[in-house]
Amino acid sequence: xxLSLSTCWNSWKHHDGRPMVEEILGLGFDTIEISHGIRxxxxxxxxxxxxxxxxxxxxxxxxxxxxxxxxxxxxDCYEFTSLRAADRDxxxxxxxxxxxxxxxxxxxxxxxxxxxxxxxxxxxxxxKMVTDGKFLSRAFVKKRLDAIQAREKVSExxxxxxxxxxxxxxxxxxxxxxxxxxENREHYEAAPLEREMISFFQTLNSPHxxxxxxxxxxxxxxxxxxxDHFQWLEKMSPLLIGCHIHDTRWPFxxxxxxxxxxxxxxxxxxxxxxxxxxVFEMSPRTEAADIQKAAIAWNKLFNRK
Numbered sequence: 306x307x308l309s310l311s312t313c314w315n316s317w318k319h320h321d322g323r324p325m326v327e328e329i330l331g332l333g334f335d336t337i338e339i340s341h342g343i344r345x346x347x348x349x350x351x352x353x354x355x356x357x358x359x360x361x362x363x364x365x366x367x368x369x370x371x372x373x374x375x376x377x378x379x380x381d382c383y384e385f386t387s388l389r390a391a392d393r394d395x396x397x398x399x400x401x402x403x404x405x406x407x408x409x410x411x412x413x414x415x416x417x418x419x420x421x422x423x424x425x426x427x428x429x430x431x432x433k434m435v436t437d438g439k440f441l442s443r444a445f446v447k448k449r450l451d452a453i454q455a456r457e458k459v460s461e462x463x464x465x466x467x468x469x470x471x472x473x474x475x476x477x478x479x480x481x482x483x484x485x486x487x488e489n490r491e492h493y494e495a496a497p498l499e500r501e502m503i504s505f506f507q508t509l510n511s512p513h514x515x516x517x518x519x520x521x522x523x524x525x526x527x528x529x530x531x532x533d534h535f536q537w538l539e540k541m542s543p544l545l546i547g548c549h550i551h552d553t554r555w556p557f558x559x560x561x562x563x564x565x566x567x568x569x570x571x572x573x574x575x576x577x578x579x580x581x582x583x584v585f586e587m588s589p590r591t592e593a594a595d596i597q598k599a600a601i602a603w604n605k606l607f608n609r610k
Contacts, residue, residue: 322350386420
């Protein structure tokens with residue numbers, strides 16, 4: 306599959322989906338991810354552009370379209386980890402709509418955020434200690450251990466809530482010819498946690514769901530000393546179906562163009578399966594010329610076209 310560019314880079318500045326697509330195609334991409342934050346009013350233009358230009362769609366990101374009751378781009382507006390059944394039901398309904406759109410657009414994957422444990426506030430204090438120059442101090446190590454212990458106490462309850470939603474969703478996706486990509490997140494409050502993912506997928510037990518690796522999110526946790534990025538990606542490679550590619554500048558500035566930060570892409574990318582979808586997920590602040598430069602370097606270095 307060709308290198309893809311996510312619409313998260315430019316969807317905010319286009320009321321019509323057609324010029325949004327045309328801008329990405331103009332950078333030399335022939336494959337696009339339709340990301341979160343897309344309004345219903347933009348979908349008509351996307352469909353018109355698809356008919357005219359016959360570009361490929363690598364993936365669709367939950368939720369598509371953006372819920373009418375949500376005023377700003379917020380892919381975590383409804384979560385499968387919510388303790389409110391109504392919110393989980395809304396997340397499930399919106400996910401079904403996203404799967405329908407993925408099938409309509411010919412996208413093989415729907416990228417899914419499964420949720421966070423909102424009662425915990427673990428990541429921000431750790432990040433503040435790092436930015437304050439206290440990384441690996443005795444106080445930081447204690448704070449990190451406390452976070453791990455707090456997270457362990459509640460994992461099972463929240464993972465069960467997610468699995469209660471995803472079982473039916475994965476089956477529905479399979480009927481539509483779509484697979485769910487469960488994305489790793491940058492927060493230590495995220496569920497499932499990396500340590501839990503293998504057993505999570507074993508319990509889910511669906512051929513219609515796989516792992517979606519976000520390079521920036523993993524690197525942020527690596528920079529917090531919460532995982533080893535290389536070992537994690539190597540471990541999950543058999544379950545990997547797609548990835549979001551962006552670089553991270555120490556310690557936590559992600560969504561930068563590849564090869565402009567500290568993520569060791571030359572070491573990590575060879576771990577990706579050949580069939581893995583590869584999607585540039587760039588910050589809206591990124592200049593078009595920097596995206597083009599990164600794409601040329603990526604394709605030359607990894608021979609992925």
